[in-house]
Amino acid sequence: MAVSSPPNSSNRELISSQLADNRGIAIPAAWRTGQFVLMGLVALLAIWYAIVGYRSPAGDTGAADNFSPFDLVGFAIAMGLIFLTTPTAWVVATTTFHEAIRRRWVTALLGFAVVMLGVSTFFTWMQPGSQQKFLRDYGLGFTVIMTLIAAVFLGVALITPEIERRTILTILSKPVTRAEFLIGKYLGLMLTLALNLAVMGGIFMLSYALFVVQKDGADALTGGNFFANLPHLPQAYALANRADGLGVSLNGVGSDVVNLGRALFLHMGTLSIMAAFAIMLSQFLTGITAIIVSFVVYFLGQSAAYWARLSGGSGTGTPVLNGPIRTIADGVYALLPHLDTFDVRERLVNDLPVGLNYMLKAGSAGVTYTAVMLAVAYFAFSEREF
Amino acid sequence: MELSKWGALAGAGLLLVSYNLAQPGINRLRDTDAIHPKTEAKREAYGPSLVWLDRLARASDEGGTVYDPRTNKLEGSGKVKLDFSVMSSLMVAGLASGFKSQVANLLWMKSDEYWHEGLFTRQVPLMEAVVTLDPQFIDAWSTAGWHWAYNIYADIATNPDNIKGGPAVIRKKQEAAVATGLDYLDRGSNINPDTYRLWFEYGWTRAEKAGYYDLKTVELYKTARSKSDARTIEVQGPGGQMVKEKGLDILGRTIGHLWERVPDFDKAQDQYANDLIGATPAQRQILNVAGAAWHRYGAGYTDIVDVYRGGDAVTKADVKALVPNIEEIAAAQDLRQKIAGQTGKDQPVGAYITIEARYMPAWRMMKADDLDGAINEMIGVMNVNEKFHLEGLPVLKKIYELRGDSPATIETALTRTRADEKTSSQDLGLHFLAKLYEMKEEKATDPTEKKALAMQAYRTWYRSRARDALDFYALRKTRVYEDKYGFTTPDDIVAEIKKSRKGGVPDAAPKTAPNVSGYYGA
Numbered sequence: 001m002a003v004s005s006p007p008n009s010s011n012r013e014l015i016s017s018q019l020a021d022n023r024g025i026a027i028p029a030a031w032r033t034g035q036f037v038l039m040g041l042v043a044l045l046a047i048w049y050a051i052v053g054y055r056s057p058a059g060d061t062g063a064a065d066n067f068s069p070f071d072l073v074g075f076a077i078a079m080g081l082i083f084l085t086t087p088t089a090w091v092v093a094t095t096t097f098h099e100a101i102r103r104r105w106v107t108a109l110l111g112f113a114v115v116m117l118g119v120s121t122f123f124t125w126m127q128p129g130s131q132q133k134f135l136r137d138y139g140l141g142f143t144v145i146m147t148l149i150a151a152v153f154l155g156v157a158l159i160t161p162e163i164e165r166r167t168i169l170t171i172l173s174k175p176v177t178r179a180e181f182l183i184g185k186y187l188g189l190m191l192t193l194a195l196n197l198a199v200m201g202g203i204f205m206l207s208y209a210l211f212v213v214q215k216d217g218a219d220a221l222t223g224g225n226f227f228a229n230l231p232h233l234p235q236a237y238a239l240a241n242r243a244d245g246l247g248v249s250l251n252g253v254g255s256d257v258v259n260l261g262r263a264l265f266l267h268m269g270t271l272s273i274m275a276a277f278a279i280m281l282s283q284f285l286t287g288i289t290a291i292i293v294s295f296v297v298y299f300l301g302q303s304a305a306y307w308a309r310l311s312g313g314s315g316t317g318t319p320v321l322n323g324p325i326r327t328i329a330d331g332v333y334a335l336l337p338h339l340d341t342f343d344v345r346e347r348l349v350n351d352l353p354v355g356l357n358y359m360l361k362a363g364s365a366g367v368t369y370t371a372v373m374l375a376v377a378y379f380a381f382s383e384r385e386f
Numbered sequence: 387m388e389l390s391k392w393g394a395l396a397g398a399g400l401l402l403v404s405y406n407l408a409q410p411g412i413n414r415l416r417d418t419d420a421i422h423p424k425t426e427a428k429r430e431a432y433g434p435s436l437v438w439l440d441r442l443a444r445a446s447d448e449g450g451t452v453y454d455p456r457t458n459k460l461e462g463s464g465k466v467k468l469d470f471s472v473m474s475s476l477m478v479a480g481l482a483s484g485f486k487s488q489v490a491n492l493l494w495m496k497s498d499e500y501w502h503e504g505l506f507t508r509q510v511p512l513m514e515a516v517v518t519l520d521p522q523f524i525d526a527w528s529t530a531g532w533h534w535a536y537n538i539y540a541d542i543a544t545n546p547d548n549i550k551g552g553p554a555v556i557r558k559k560q561e562a563a564v565a566t567g568l569d570y571l572d573r574g575s576n577i578n579p580d581t582y583r584l585w586f587e588y589g590w591t592r593a594e595k596a597g598y599y600d601l602k603t604v605e606l607y608k609t610a611r612s613k614s615d616a617r618t619i620e621v622q623g624p625g626g627q628m629v630k631e632k633g634l635d636i637l638g639r640t641i642g643h644l645w646e647r648v649p650d651f652d653k654a655q656d657q658y659a660n661d662l663i664g665a666t667p668a669q670r671q672i673l674n675v676a677g678a679a680w681h682r683y684g685a686g687y688t689d690i691v692d693v694y695r696g697g698d699a700v701t702k703a704d705v706k707a708l709v710p711n712i713e714e715i716a717a718a719q720d721l722r723q724k725i726a727g728q729t730g731k732d733q734p735v736g737a738y739i740t741i742e743a744r745y746m747p748a749w750r751m752m753k754a755d756d757l758d759g760a761i762n763e764m765i766g767v768m769n770v771n772e773k774f775h776l777e778g779l780p781v782l783k784k785i786y787e788l789r790g791d792s793p794a795t796i797e798t799a800l801t802r803t804r805a806d807e808k809t810s811s812q813d814l815g816l817h818f819l820a821k822l823y824e825m826k827e828e829k830a831t832d833p834t835e836k837k838a839l840a841m842q843a844y845r846t847w848y849r850s851r852a853r854d855a856l857d858f859y860a861l862r863k864t865r866v867y868e869d870k871y872g873f874t875t876p877d878d879i880v881a882e883i884k885k886s887r888k889g890g891v892p893d894a895a896p897k898t899a900p901n902v903s904g905y906y907g908a
Binding site for chain 2: 060246354
């Protein structure tokens with residue numbers, strides 16, 4: 001990797017003066033101001049959440065509403081991450097992003113996903129009578145697996161090649177701290193994954209919306225094929241957007257798309273954890289081993305609710321397991337990333353809205369676990385000799 | 387190593403602890419235990435249903451009986467067990483990967499393949515796997531319930547091993563199969579509480595296959611009716627394709643039908659008149675006049691109104707002489723047509739009037755504690771004995787003569803009226819008659835008389851069972867008596883009804899009220 005110069009060339013003197021103590025460059029005031037603005041916004045979100053935002057939307061399962069001070073840890077870490085994102089880390093991030101999207105397999109993966117999501121409506125015959133459920137399952141599932149593959153394979157291959165190609169020596173000989181390098185790599189990966197998710201999610205939501213408009217709007221309005229219905233698209237959309245409890249979309253296409261968008265956004269939690277996990281593993285294991293372990297952890301993490309139930313940590317409170325086996329289950333549950341927290345597909349197929357309270361609570365947990373992984377990665381990376 | 391790096395590790399540990407401390411709150415949001423602490427099967431708020439895990443873990447603890455078609459044995463609980471044999475590698479992969487629905491779809495297609503190959507029993511573990519993987523797959527719950535309660539139920543009776551075991555073995559296994567089907571529908575409806583379909587199918591299977599016409603079934607229908615999609619129907623759109631629209635209140639009618647078959651005619655009439663039609667007490671009184679006219683003249687009472695309305699002054703006077711309350715009947719008919727003609731409603735006004743005509747006279751006697759009178763009345767109605775029912779047919783004949791009908795036409799019309807009443811009244815009439823005997827049995831204190839009345843109730847239920855092979859309520863009732871008193875199949879009734887079928891429509895009504903004391907010692 002070749003790191004371009006930091007955005008502010010007037011810092012060159014600072015770079016040379018700070019090389020000796022390896023403290024990186026001074027942060028320009030404008031950058032710092034931007035950081036504080038962002039941190040302020042996160043703080044406001046945290047305050048809002050702590051006062052009112054933790055409550056479920058009206059008509060939802062209000063009895064389960066709860067607020068814990070530990071929910072705020074994630075907000076605090078997010079602010080810390082913003083603070084640690086120095087111009088240098090940002091340069092590493094953007095360079096990592098550009099490198100990642102130039103990889104052919106990433107482009108191929110994205111292209112394949114876009115095609116499969118684009119034609120997803122053709123597979124709805126597999127569940128006659130539940131086409132909308134099938135589409136939501138299929139679209140979200142496909143997006144999840146594709147972005148997950150990208151997260152693990154890219155995450156494992158972010159730092160090791162730099163070491164193998166010795167480019168890390170060049171980078172770290174510049175005023176780039178190891179923490180900045182690590183955070184930059186992580187942020188670059190997250191930018192790549194966010195782009196992938198946005199493209200796939202966008203195509204999926206568009207396919208879904210067109211399917212619903214065709215079924216609930218155009219079919220009822222004029223019948224015929226899609227192209228014949230095109231002139232009637234506005235009326236068809238208006239029909240499909242009615243929350244009348246009828247048709248393939250009970251709450252209207254607009255509500256569905258918003259809900260799908262929220263579910264996809266929540267998936268960023270899984271991607272963040274898995275990206276950090278892959279980066280962390282790459283500090284200890286070889287590439288292929290790290291990939292295998294990452295997927296094993298993903299499967300275990302997806303099953304976190306089962307571990308919790310087995311150990312009596314959720315549900316009726318009566319532990320299914322006892323003795324040493326329960327201790328093992330407890331331990332696995334305590335160490336695992338609870339990835340199923342970010343999976344709300346069952347919510348979607350029931351036509352129930354994904355609440356902001358849930359998104360923030362789950363998001364906070366995701367940020368916290370990501371920080372754990374990055375801290376461990378930093379611990380290993382900072383000790384590494386090249 | 388620098389202290390700051392150990393600090394990073396310590397920080398990671400602290401964050402991990404914080405992470406775990408935040409989890410109970412998330413779990414509370416994901417499940418619905420806070421709302422349904424003791425409900426076993428329920429839709430979780432955000433997370434997946436974990437009931438399967440409890441069942442798997444506690445499989446060995448559950449008692450009861452379940453028919454396993456693979457081993458052809460009864461075992462397990464009153465509920466479906468999830469055992470490890472169901473946990474195929476594909477299923478485990480689906481559960482662990484988070485792609486449960488996709489795996490469920492694959493297994494569902496395999497199950498469908500077995501269905502088309504006639505391999506019923508191979509579908510059983512697949513169906514359990516599908517509903518475990520994808521608890522929101524409504525079709526899978528519905529099909530599993532139907533498969534057990536109908537297909538496997540029917541298959542049991544054709545299995546040579548079961549035939550060898552005799553009727554008792556077949557009955558036990560069939561009852562277990564229906565119970566298993568009901569368990570699927572119970573679990574499925576609780577885990578998908580927002581859609582009407584599984585509540586309705588649970589209620590329907592419970593009533594029409596297990597034979598439970600009771601409050602629980604009514605509650606299930608009411609729950610189904612309260613759902614937003616309860617009246618969604620598919621109709622043909624402008625391009626010939628099927629589109630969904632809001633249809634009639636079929637579930638409201640189903641509740642009324644259930645009360646009719648219990649029977650509880652007060653509740654049935656209330657359901658139709660108050661709940662569905664929204665009739666005022668005054669309107670009900672007017673509709674009762676139509677019912678009384680039907681009781682006297684049969685469905686032909688409407689012809690009397692037509693002749694009266696269409697006739698000249700002389701004809702009107704003649705009709706009025708024959709039917710003094712013709713004005714009241716005409717007003718009742720107007721109201722009936724007005725209610726029935728309400729756009730998009732298809733009101734059950736006919737059902738209300740026929741109940742009033744055929745059963746309410748005996749029902750009122752029953753309420754007045756005149757059980758013998760009610761029994762005679764009901765037998766009279768079912769046999770169209772003009773001492774009890776259609777006593778106005780001679781008047782109707784004169785009305786037809788006034789209209790200028792030929793004697794042959796008149797005879798045909800009157801014969802059809804008698805035949806229609808006979809056929810239509812026996813379905814509910816036999817249930818009612820059996821209920822009357824049950825009430826007498828309850829009141830009797832002498833054990834011999836009690837048993838004789840029980841025999842009458844049993845024989846009446848058997849008439850209904852023999853008349854209609856799909857009357858599972860009567861089937862269950864007869865089995866209750868067989869178990870309690872050791873009654874055996876009344877061959878005379880079976881032969882009598884079989885013989886009557888040769889005439890086209892079965893005639894299952896007893897011809898006269900029996901001399902109960904003749905059954906003493908039965």
